[in-house]
Amino acid sequence: xxxxxxxxxxxxxxxxxxxxxxxxxxxxxxxxxxxxxxxxxxxxxxxxxxxxxxxxxxxxxxxxxxxxxxxxxxxxxxxxxxxxxxxxxxxxxxxxxxxxxxxxxxxxxxx
Amino acid sequence: xxxxxxxxxxxxxxxxxxxxxxxxxxxxxxxxxxxxxxxxxxxxxxxxxxxxxxxxxxxxxxxxxxxxxxxxxxxxxxxxxxxxxxxxxxxxxxxxxxxxxxxxxxxxxxxxxx
Numbered sequence: 626x627x628x629x630x631x632x633x634x635x636x637x638x639x640x641x642x643x644x645x646x647x648x649x650x651x652x653x654x655x656x657x658x659x660x661x662x663x664x665x666x667x668x669x670x671x672x673x674x675x676x677x678x679x680x681x682x683x684x685x686x687x688x689x690x691x692x693x694x695x696x697x698x699x700x701x702x703x704x705x706x707x708x709x710x711x712x713x714x715x716x717x718x719x720x721x722x723x724x725x726x727x728x729x730x731x732x733x734x735x736x
Numbered sequence: 737x738x739x740x741x742x743x744x745x746x747x748x749x750x751x752x753x754x755x756x757x758x759x760x761x762x763x764x765x766x767x768x769x770x771x772x773x774x775x776x777x778x779x780x781x782x783x784x785x786x787x788x789x790x791x792x793x794x795x796x797x798x799x800x801x802x803x804x805x806x807x808x809x810x811x812x813x814x815x816x817x818x819x820x821x822x823x824x825x826x827x828x829x830x831x832x833x834x835x836x837x838x839x840x841x842x843x844x845x846x847x848x849x850x
Contacts, residue, residue, distance in 0.1 A: 655837065656837040658839065660841070667842055667844040668828065668841040670838060670840055670841070675837065713779070715779075717837065717839075723784060726778040726779040727778060
């Protein structure tokens, strides 16, 4: 399948902004997603962006998409300790549905 | 949004046995999927559960090992057959809801095979 790459680990201090980056290779991706997985839990859909958009903002979350470079980022403003989790980037390919996931970025927020 | 319930949430199974995982969605959905998340790994799509027809399996997954049912638009099951310790994983059900590309996941079923 197509590759989705993420950095594996990010540590930030509480109150700072976090930026999690993702690159993908499938240029036919229709949607790109960010999911959050807390320890022992399932995946929570945080946000997603349609491929013809370059930015989407939802409260503390900002998603930026650079389609030319196939680069997606998730910015979390005012990061809290409750934001500590694994964040998965995923892309839909041209099907629009079945997803191809990255390996996840483990975000640690320290007081 | 869609609420997706899976059961069992976790189980410990003996080698050679089979286990069926159930997935219930709180609304009618067209697309349902089953994923596997092996320990410390990302998610891998097993198959698309098609209502009224056979599931569509991804490379590396076969119907004999992972039979899937989809009797209606709100329910699906995944069976993990003849389990071995390598099948120890979290199995997640997913559904597309909302018509705008939103894909939701259940809480997962954590299987440990001894």
